[in-house]
Structures are given as C-alpha cells and as structure tokens.
Amino acid sequence: MRTAKLLRSRILAPGVRELTFDPGPDFEFEAGQWISCRIPATYGEDLARSYSLASAPRADGTFDLAVTRVDEGPGSTYLHSLDLGAEVTISRAQGFFTMDEFERPAIMIATGTGISPFRAMLQALDAQGAFPYPVCLLLGVRTEKDILYGDEFEALARQRNLDFSVTLSQPSQWSGRRGYVQTHLPELVGRFQGQCDVYICGLSKMVKDVRRILKEELGLTKHQIHSERYD
Ligand SMILES: Cc1cc2nc3c(=O)[nH]c(=O)nc-3n(C[C@H](O)[C@H](O)[C@H](O)COP(=O)(O)OP(=O)(O)OC[C@H]3O[C@@H](n4cnc5c(N)ncnc54)[C@H](O)[C@@H]3O)c2cc1C
Structure with missing residues (x-):
C-alpha cells in the first residue's frame, strides 16, 4: 500500500468525476489494470473499492481515475468529496484485463x-x-x-x-x-x-x-x- 495525492480533478459528465493522482515514485502498472482504494469508514472498519486506471503510464508518474457517483455509495461519495491535495491509500496495480496480444482487430x-x-x-x-x-x-x-x-x-x-x-x-x-x-x-x-x-x-x-x-x-x-x- 502507498498514498497517492490528488493533484487535479474535473467533472466529465453529470455524476462522473475524473481525479488525477500522484502516487509517488516507482508506481508501475499496465494499461487496463486497476487499483484498490482505502475508503475511511465513518463507523467500524475501513472499506476498499477498486477503480480502473483511466490513463496509460505517464512520464510524470501520475494517473487518472474516472468515478461514477453511486447514490449513498461510500466509496464513490468519498472520492467525489476529496479536496485537492488529499491523500488516498491505494494498492499496487492489479488485474489481467490488459491487451497482451494485438494480433487481430x-x-x-x-x-x-x-x-x-x-x-x-x-x-x-x-x-x-x-x-x-x-x-x-x-x-x-x-x-x-x-x-x-x-x-x-x-x-x-x-x-x-x-x-x-x-x-x-x-x-x-x-x-x-x-x-x-x-x-x-x-x-x-x-x-x-x-x-x-x-x-x-x-x-x-x-x-x-x-x-x-x-x-x-x-x-x-x-x-x-x-x-x-x-x-
Ligand atoms: C476491477 C474493478 C474496477 C472498477 N473500476 C471502476 C471505475 O473505474 N470507475 C467507477 O466508477 N467504478 C469502478 N468500479 C466500481 C467501484 O469499485 C465501486 O463498486 C463503485 O464506486 C461503487 O462503490 P460505492 O462504495 O460508492 O457504492 P456501493 O454501496 O458499494 O454500491 C455498489 C453498487 O454500485 C453500482 N456501481 C458500481 N460501480 C458502478 C459504476 N461505475 N457505475 C454505476 N453504478 C455502479 C453497482 O450496482 C453496485 O452494486 C470498479 C470495480 C471493479 C471490481
């Protein structure tokens, strides 16, 4: 786990926020993978929610997430409410939904x-x-x-x-x-x-x-x- 700092955000469509994070050095991922974000709980234990990385690896190490706000959903509401500069605890990149071979349309x-x-x-x-x-x-x-x-x-x-x-x-x-x-x-x-x-x-x-x-x-x-x- 590591923390990622919210650098920028913008509204992409009603109820959809794009968040750009700086995860610090050596955060590696492949296009198509996702991360798990820790969602601090109001009561009881923290939660975890997964989000696909919405950008390819960049030279400056930052990445985007695009998050749909779900009514009364703790994870998406938390990510929609974050102020710039906030830090989120994230996992390493995971998942196998990647384009390993591109050998046909x-x-x-x-x-x-x-x-x-x-x-x-x-x-x-x-x-x-x-x-x-x-x-x-x-x-x-x-x-x-x-x-x-x-x-x-x-x-x-x-x-x-x-x-x-x-x-x-x-x-x-x-x-x-x-x-x-x-x-x-x-x-x-x-x-x-x-x-x-x-x-x-x-x-x-x-x-x-x-x-x-x-x-x-x-x-x-x-x-x-x-x-x-x-x-
Ligand atoms: C591998 C993976 C990648 C994911 N990537 C993204 C992503 O890039 N962007 C994103 O917004 N969500 C993504 N999700 C969904 C995300 O993990 C949460 O489930 C979502 O944010 C709702 O969590 P919540 O705590 O706000 O609501 P909860 O109270 O946990 O509500 C869950 C319900 O929300 C609905 N829901 C979940 N995701 C969406 C969605 N995207 N649009 C509309 N309804 C939804 C489903 O019906 C689900 O049953 C991903 C999930 C997985 C497993």
Whole structure:
C-alpha cells in the first residue's frame, strides 16, 4: 500500500468525476489494470473499492481515475468529496484485463465509466504509433450529456485506425447509434467476419449479456472474449 495525492480533478459528465493522482515514485502498472482504494469508514472498519486506471503510464508518474457517483455509495461519495491535495491509500496495480496480444482487430465495448481501461489501452497503443489492426470502441451511456472523453476519442480516431461510436439508451435529438450496446454487436463483429477480439467493461448485467450474445449468437470462442466487471 502507498498514498497517492490528488493533484487535479474535473467533472466529465453529470455524476462522473475524473481525479488525477500522484502516487509517488516507482508506481508501475499496465494499461487496463486497476487499483484498490482505502475508503475511511465513518463507523467500524475501513472499506476498499477498486477503480480502473483511466490513463496509460505517464512520464510524470501520475494517473487518472474516472468515478461514477453511486447514490449513498461510500466509496464513490468519498472520492467525489476529496479536496485537492488529499491523500488516498491505494494498492499496487492489479488485474489481467490488459491487451497482451494485438494480433487481430479489436472491439471494445464499454458502458459508463467502463470506458476507463479502454482510455488507458488506447493511450498506450497511441504512444506506440500506428495501430496494427483496426479498433472499434463502442460506448453506451444514457444521454448525450453522459458521454465520457468523447472529444479525446474523436481526435484519436482522426489519427489512428480507430472507429469510435456512442450508443444512447435514452436519446433525444441524436443521429448516432441508439439502444443498448448489445444491439450493435452483430454489426461490429460482422465487420471482421468474427475474426476479432472483444473486450468488455462495465456492470455485470451488461457484461454477462454481451458475453452470451458473442458466444451463443455470434459464434465467438471464449479465447476471443475478455471482460472486466465492476460489480
Ligand atoms: C476491477 C474493478 C474496477 C472498477 N473500476 C471502476 C471505475 O473505474 N470507475 C467507477 O466508477 N467504478 C469502478 N468500479 C466500481 C467501484 O469499485 C465501486 O463498486 C463503485 O464506486 C461503487 O462503490 P460505492 O462504495 O460508492 O457504492 P456501493 O454501496 O458499494 O454500491 C455498489 C453498487 O454500485 C453500482 N456501481 C458500481 N460501480 C458502478 C459504476 N461505475 N457505475 C454505476 N453504478 C455502479 C453497482 O450496482 C453496485 O452494486 C470498479 C470495480 C471493479 C471490481
């Protein structure tokens, strides 16, 4: 365990705060990994909550988290209430939701702050130069206001072999994709005739459903499907 100091923060969308921490020297991680944060308890024992690192490793050692505020949730409320300069106790980076091999096209499916590990992976890929294979990133959120890092991904899509799209489950005026991320899987997987890896991140219900569709309806093998669940 070590402490990380909150350097900066900004609101990304209603109820979503990005926090940039300085964890001090020699904090190592791979894009796609997560940390556990100690949440001081009001009563009784402290809690622990996990958060995906939302940035690739940087020269200055800092990293970002993107945290959705959950009503009456102790962890997210604590992180939303921190003042700049506050120190948080964090674990080392953990997890295996990393892009170890990039040997065929990749589809990334996220809902809400499930986008975090993909932002880290795409920043890491971008730092290596041109993408060797196409990447499709699909973000599912409720409304246009809830889109996370949209400008960044659009800018990256102009530079690299990245197709970035958003699907809204409660759209008003919106000419883009509509409905849940599940709706768009046949079209995305069909682009590559199933010869792709699919990475999925978000709440369990979505992750389970996407995995089921990929396997049972679209014929992907479990080796092609990689996922991280937030609950
Ligand atoms: C590996 C891993 C990585 C994670 N990374 C992130 C991250 O980058 N950003 C993030 O905001 N959360 C992330 N989470 C979820 C996080 O650990 C907490 O569960 C979340 O902040 C809620 O904790 P809480 O104490 O505020 O609420 P609790 O009272 O513990 O409420 C838990 C409930 O909150 C809901 N919930 C959890 N996460 C979210 C979410 N992101 N959006 C909407 N509802 C949610 C679930 O329904 C869950 O049952 C991650 C979880 C895991 C296991």
